[in-house]
Amino acid sequence: MERISATYYIETPFSPESAAAVLAGEQSSGTFVAVPGETEELKNRFAARVDSVIYLGTVSEPAIPGAVSASEQYHRARVTVSWSVENFGYNLPVLISTLQGNLYEIRQFTGLKLLDIELPDSYADHYKGPEFGIAGCRELTSVQERPLIGTIIKPSIGLTPEQTADLVKTLAEAGIDFVKDDELMGSTANSPFDKRVDAVMNVINRHADKTGKKVMYAFNISGEIDEMLRRYEKVVNSGGTCAMVSLNSVGMSATKKICDQRALAIHGHRNGWGMMTRHPLLGIEFPAYQKLWRLAGVDQIHVNGIQNKFWESDDSVVQSIEACLKPMFGGYSVLPVVSSGQWGGQAFETYRRTKTVDLLYMAGGGILAHPMGPSAGVTALQQAWKAAVDGLSLDEAATTYPEFGKSVEKFGGK
Amino acid sequence: MERISATYYIETPFSPESAAAVLAGEQSSGTFVAVPGETEELKNRFAARVDSVIYLGTVSEPAIPGAVSASEQYHRARVTVSWSVENFGYNLPVLISTLQGNLYEIRQFTGLKLLDIELPDSYADHYKGPEFGIAGCRELTSVQERPLIGTIIKPSIGLTPEQTADLVKTLAEAGIDFVKDDELMGSTANSPFDKRVDAVMNVINRHADKTGKKVMYAFNISGEIDEMLRRYEKVVNSGGTCAMVSLNSVGMSATKKICDQRALAIHGHRNGWGMMTRHPLLGIEFPAYQKLWRLAGVDQIHVNGIQNKFWESDDSVVQSIEACLKPMFGGYSVLPVVSSGQWGGQAFETYRRTKTVDLLYMAGGGILAHPMGPSAGVTALQQAWKAAVDGLSLDEAATTYPEFGKSVEKFGGK
Numbered sequence: 051m052e053r054i055s056a057t058y059y060i061e062t063p064f065s066p067e068s069a070a071a072v073l074a075g076e077q078s079s080g081t082f083v084a085v086p087g088e089t090e091e092l093k094n095r096f097a098a099r100v101d102s103v104i105y106l107g108t109v110s111e112p113a114i115p116g117a118v119s120a121s122e123q124y125h126r127a128r129v130t131v132s133w134s135v136e137n138f139g140y141n142l143p144v145l146i147s148t149l150q151g152n153l154y155e156i157r158q159f160t161g162l163k164l165l166d167i168e169l170p171d172s173y174a175d176h177y178k179g180p181e182f183g184i185a186g187c188r189e190l191t192s193v194q195e196r197p198l199i200g201t202i203i204k205p206s207i208g209l210t211p212e213q214t215a216d217l218v219k220t221l222a223e224a225g226i227d228f229v230k231d232d233e234l235m236g237s238t239a240n241s242p243f244d245k246r247v248d249a250v251m252n253v254i255n256r257h258a259d260k261t262g263k264k265v266m267y268a269f270n271i272s273g274e275i276d277e278m279l280r281r282y283e284k285v286v287n288s289g290g291t292c293a294m295v296s297l298n299s300v301g302m303s304a305t306k307k308i309c310d311q312r313a314l315a316i317h318g319h320r321n322g323w324g325m326m327t328r329h330p331l332l333g334i335e336f337p338a339y340q341k342l343w344r345l346a347g348v349d350q351i352h353v354n355g356i357q358n359k360f361w362e363s364d365d366s367v368v369q370s371i372e373a374c375l376k377p378m379f380g381g382y383s384v385l386p387v388v389s390s391g392q393w394g395g396q397a398f399e400t401y402r403r404t405k406t407v408d409l410l411y412m413a414g415g416g417i418l419a420h421p422m423g424p425s426a427g428v429t430a431l432q433q434a435w436k437a438a439v440d441g442l443s444l445d446e447a448a449t450t451y452p453e454f455g456k457s458v459e460k461f462g463g464k
Numbered sequence: 465m466e467r468i469s470a471t472y473y474i475e476t477p478f479s480p481e482s483a484a485a486v487l488a489g490e491q492s493s494g495t496f497v498a499v500p501g502e503t504e505e506l507k508n509r510f511a512a513r514v515d516s517v518i519y520l521g522t523v524s525e526p527a528i529p530g531a532v533s534a535s536e537q538y539h540r541a542r543v544t545v546s547w548s549v550e551n552f553g554y555n556l557p558v559l560i561s562t563l564q565g566n567l568y569e570i571r572q573f574t575g576l577k578l579l580d581i582e583l584p585d586s587y588a589d590h591y592k593g594p595e596f597g598i599a600g601c602r603e604l605t606s607v608q609e610r611p612l613i614g615t616i617i618k619p620s621i622g623l624t625p626e627q628t629a630d631l632v633k634t635l636a637e638a639g640i641d642f643v644k645d646d647e648l649m650g651s652t653a654n655s656p657f658d659k660r661v662d663a664v665m666n667v668i669n670r671h672a673d674k675t676g677k678k679v680m681y682a683f684n685i686s687g688e689i690d691e692m693l694r695r696y697e698k699v700v701n702s703g704g705t706c707a708m709v710s711l712n713s714v715g716m717s718a719t720k721k722i723c724d725q726r727a728l729a730i731h732g733h734r735n736g737w738g739m740m741t742r743h744p745l746l747g748i749e750f751p752a753y754q755k756l757w758r759l760a761g762v763d764q765i766h767v768n769g770i771q772n773k774f775w776e777s778d779d780s781v782v783q784s785i786e787a788c789l790k791p792m793f794g795g796y797s798v799l800p801v802v803s804s805g806q807w808g809g810q811a812f813e814t815y816r817r818t819k820t821v822d823l824l825y826m827a828g829g830g831i832l833a834h835p836m837g838p839s840a841g842v843t844a845l846q847q848a849w850k851a852a853v854d855g856l857s858l859d860e861a862a863t864t865y866p867e868f869g870k871s872v873e874k875f876g877g878k
């Protein structure tokens with residue numbers, strides 16, 4: 051019988067083996083005392099199994115509070131646990147409740163982080179995965195052999211549909227590939243959703259008619275399910291190619307329903323992610339997280355960016371990009387979305403470390419606050435990526451390309 | 465204009481005032497540099513406002529990593545931030561993205577926890593809240609003036625529909641009020657959902673016909689949205705009164721859609737909650753969390769239990785029960801679900817600290833592993849609560865009531 055396995059980074063005052071056994075019991079057939087009906091046959095079929103325990107060292111202070119009792123030693127280990135697919139069938143919420151449910155409550159742990167999951171091949175038969183992925187998003191935007199260059203409408207909130215459309219017009223004429231609503235922008239008092247779609251798509255469609263290039267705009271459809279479906283239809287009927295969903299705020303079941311429509315590329319925004327991952331010994335790591343959303347069918351997912359404005363290290367961002375680019379079931383392609391404080395200067399380090407151009411590379415202020423205007427901001431980002439791939443240094447690029455040079459003057463000192 | 469306010473517990477190497485201002489900027493109109501279009505008028509209307517900052521002390525080590533730079537002092541404070549309702553309209557996912565989105569990523573913080581939220585009265589016009597709540601669940605189960613006594617089917621996973629129904633029959637005859645699927649149990653290879661509903665409801669309906677009392681069974685319908693709606697209908701058509709949703713795994717948008725059907729009491733399971741709250745300076749506190757789910761319309765929500773098997777302190781559990789019992793918009797009643805390692809012995813402390821019987825008091829192993837059998841397990845719980853309300857001590861109750869006395873022998877030594 052096929053099994054699903056999960057690898058955790060744990061910390062415990064007990065032996066890692068015994069703590070892992072508690073986790074396996076709590077997350078399958080067990081409870082705090084033996085109960086009638088928990089037969090050997092039942093346990094053999096449905097109990098979770100501890101497949102491996104790799105000891106990683108001992109510390110003297112617990113990573114998070116709530117230990118069963120004070121101790122002088124807390125052991126860290128990497129443990130792999132597996133379940134039969136018979137426990138779940140094909141049900142993502144129940145899978146999530148098993149992989150990351152009550153186990154964070156267990157007192158035998160003073161730290162627990164889900165690192166990665168492995169899913170059996172039958173999941174690829176059941177879940178179609180992303181409809182567009184990297185190749186599909188390239189096709190929709192007519193961009194090959196370089197990152198898609200994108201931006202976020204800023205100010206995040208407050209612009210009218212007409213102001214938003216004016217900005218999109220400027221950006222489209224400057225050659226932008228992708229524009230998105232901010233995650234704070236749903237349907238505000240002065241920018242109702244439908245009016246924004248009408249104004250923005252009018253600009254995008256006219257630009258496409260003229261140039262043959264359709265800018266991808268990720269309208270933030272996040273909301274209740276019926277409203278999301280209605281807004282999705284509105285985008286489709288207006289000639290749009292993309293919708294954005296705030297994955298954690300909307301949740302798995304409704305996001306899956308949206309992805310199942312398969313007419314728009316789905317831009318997966320991970321806001322709220324910091325809560326789930328910022329502590330090194332609590333929550334989830336991105337390699338596990340992105341797999342669940344690829345199963346749901348998300349085409350683009352946020353990975354933060356090199357030298358970002360947030361707390362995350364470059365190593366972590368690189369790991370996230372690599373996780374997205376690694377095929378799942380031989381495919382399930384998802385486009386990593388690089389953003390947060392990006393302005394082009396980070397293209398060099400991003401390319402050096404990942405050697406990929408399969409990115410949606412986004413800059414908000416980095417484009418819109420360019421000293422020569424948003425149009426020069428787009429040009430500067432394209433120049434930065436060309437230079438990075440050509441092997442130029444940042445300083446060489448700044449001398450070679452005037453628009454990028456101005457970016458360095460404005461943003462390079464930080 | 466009405467405002468929504470949120471109170472956070474923060475830690476920062478900067479002045480709390482300046483860190484709060486960064487949060488307010490990031491979560492409304494700002495980005496990392498000033499951009500064209502961020503006018504004073506726009507800021508006045510849409511910018512988040514820091515309403516208060518209460519300094520709480522200084523520590524020498526950061527609570528979580530990722531500070532903008534090393535420091536010798538980290539200041540803690542309680543800050544309240546507010547937004548105009550014009551920013552959101554009535555959209556729970558966008559509200560969540562604003563209250564608990566990218567702000568956890570901000571490097572100016574070395575700790576950030578959402579403590580509570582205040583919503584304006586117009587939200588009560590837009591959201592109907594729980595359809596059943598405490599009074600409705602009491603009516604459905606014919607229980608007044610004492611806690612509803614419930615249990616979880618254990619082993620969590622592995623029993624057949626017939627085995628489950630047999631257990632429900634025993635429990636119903638013993639006078640149980642409520643039974644639930646475990647959150648790990650959706651539709652397994654040997655317990656398909658529909659067959660389980662048929663088998664269980666057959667027992668419950670026959671018992672109701674005979675006695676006039678219908679046991680409430682929370683079938684775990686968690687899954688994709690169409691499957692959940694289909695399973696919901698199956699429960700309704702079979703005469704059931706309740707469905708369970710794993711709130712964090714299913715997510716807000718799909719849970720709201722389920723609650724909107726308003727034919728079944730919705731049992732909100734919070735598995736995964738530990739990840740969001742276990743660290744004292746990262747995530748959310750329960751008073752904020754439960755308000756969002758009451759808005760969605762959840763009728764019952766888990767609060768853990770006194771002297772539980774998990775990491776949570778009694779103080780925190782008491783705070784959660786009190787949060788649920790506090791009216792929201794003068795109503796929006798939600799039934800707190802007490803569970804985790806409960807066996808009746810905790811009734812005394814639970815009643816002493818909360819002075820309420822408006823609880824769904826659940827014991828899994830505490831009922832099913834009772835030395836005289838599950839029937840005596842139910843009786844023992846009823847005895848424990850009667851004794852607690854009557855002012856007896858645990859020892860007095862153990863002497864007075866033989867079934868409860870046996871519980872104390874088996875579970876009281878732990």
